[in-house]
Amino acid sequence: MNGSDGAANPLRRPLKDRLRRLRRDPDPAPDLERLERELLGEASPDGDEVASLKTRLEALVAATAERDRRGRAGGRPEPPPVPLEELVAGMRRENERGEFFVVDTSVHLEVRHGDVPLSRLHTVAPGTVSVLAAEAELGDFDLGDAVFLDTETTGLAGGTGTAAFLIGAGWVEGDRFVVRQYFMRDYHEEAALLQGLADDLAGFSRIVTYNGKAFDVPLLEARFHLNRSLFPLAEAPHLDLLHPARRLWKARLESCRLQSLELALLGLRRHGDIPGDEIPQVYFDWVRRRDARMLARVFEHNRQDIVSLAALAVLACQWVEESQAEDPRDVYSLARVLERAHLFERSEEEYRRAVTLGAGDLEGPALLRLGLRAKRAGDFARAADLWEEAGKAGEPEGWRELAMHHEHRTRDLEAALRAVDRGIRVVEHDRDARSWHLREGLRHRRERLRRKQARRRE
Secondary structure, three states: OOOOOOOOOHHHOOHHHHHHHHHHOOOOOOOHHHHHHHHOOOOOOOOOOOOOHHHHHHHHHHHHHHHHHHHHOOOOOOOOOOOHHHHOOEEEEEEOOEEEEEEEEEEEOOOEEOOEEHHHHHOOOOOHHHHHHOOHHHOOOOHHHOEEEEEEEOOOOOOOOOOEEEEEEEEEEOOEEEEEEEEOOOHHHHHHHHHHHHHHHOOOOOEEEOOHHHHHHHHHHHHHHHOOOOOOOOOOOEEEOHHHHHHHHOOOOOOOOHHHHHHHHHOOOOOOOOOHHHHHHHHHHHHHHOOOHHHHHHHHHHHHHHHHHHHHHHHHHHHHHHOOOOOHHHHHHHHHHHHHOOOHHHHHHHHHHHHHHOOHHHHHHHHHHHHHHHHHOOOHHHHHHHHHHHHHOOOHHHHHHHHHHHHHHHOOHHHHHHHHHHHHHHHOOOOOHHHHHHHHHHHHHHHHHHHHHHHHHO
16 A cells, blocks of 8 residues: 555545534435444443444444445446455354354474574473563463464454454464464454454463553454453463563664564565554444455465564573673663572673663763662772763663762762762753652752851861
8 A cells, every 4th residue: 555644545534524524515425423322342332232243343344335325426346356266365263152263374493584593482491481571470481382362353442342253263282383374354244253262272381462451362252252251371471572662672672562563673574464443444344345455465464474473482591691782771670680580690781781882971970870889789989980881871870879879878979979969960950750759859859058158167
């Protein structure tokens, strides 16, 4: 698709905006305003129960079809739909709850996804994931035994009105990384899809997602509950890679979206990928017309997300195990991750490396952390030198720590006041909350130091 704005390409507008546009049509579909409230999970004005997911989605499809029919009046007819089986190599699968569609693909573990060999899923050391996530309960987390999950949904806001129409699951099987995609071709296939997913997940006890703790897993738990069953991995150890990724790479990268990390860290650029906010409308159009041309792109988008999730999990663990960071901002971030995991010797090495490489705005924070480590080791003179260096590098907390050192340890009130004054000068014109708290704290300390000086003179 081209980069035109929402006016030129209606599929780029959010679902809510498209519904509102339908309401502004001179002859909108019946009761569309109430329909929108229901689709957003709100109660109807008369207090009735929100309609079932099937009813609501069918109403949306009917409204969309009516809009498109009007838009095509006098124009060219739509091309004939292309069946799903012609574009997606999958098969129908049946269980006691009905039928759904499943697609299996795989790649050899020796294949590199970007610069990362997927075979490293088997070689990540026990405990590395725990260090990465700073979660002790992940101490024996084995990526080679985990399932990687990602969902494509009928909406991006979550809630009981949102369903996962396509669920991707990836895992190591022998010498291959398998991706299985579970697709409900229509709303009535949800129960069978969830049963098929549960059957396959029964063999796993660990889960990896990207923002899954906030979105995918709560969504799946809700859908299983509405279908009178339980999501089998609700209590399983869960690595949500979004949070470690932010801690490792946010200092350098503007975005930590999965596709942004793909490009920046794996060197992969997707061609013809479909934006995530367009995916719900693609599914609604599929239900209406059964044309798989756009839907095939959704399958590929989901497959890529699963494989990239596995590769990025490997890469993040490699950074922890092998100190692979080279950019000083990444080195500083890695030091913070190691410090959070109480790996203090390694974190100190990374802080020193960040300073040596020239960490720019992060040099002061790195020196501050080194000073705090020297203080904990009892080397107070070294700590004071590091805090002064941190202050000169623009870190106001360095001056605060130095003032505390002189006030309480050396009893040099003049030196403490000089440090306070220098710290205030660093933050006196800043308006952010952190600077305000630092400034107020330093001002209170200055008043206390002046009172102490006055008492000494008496």
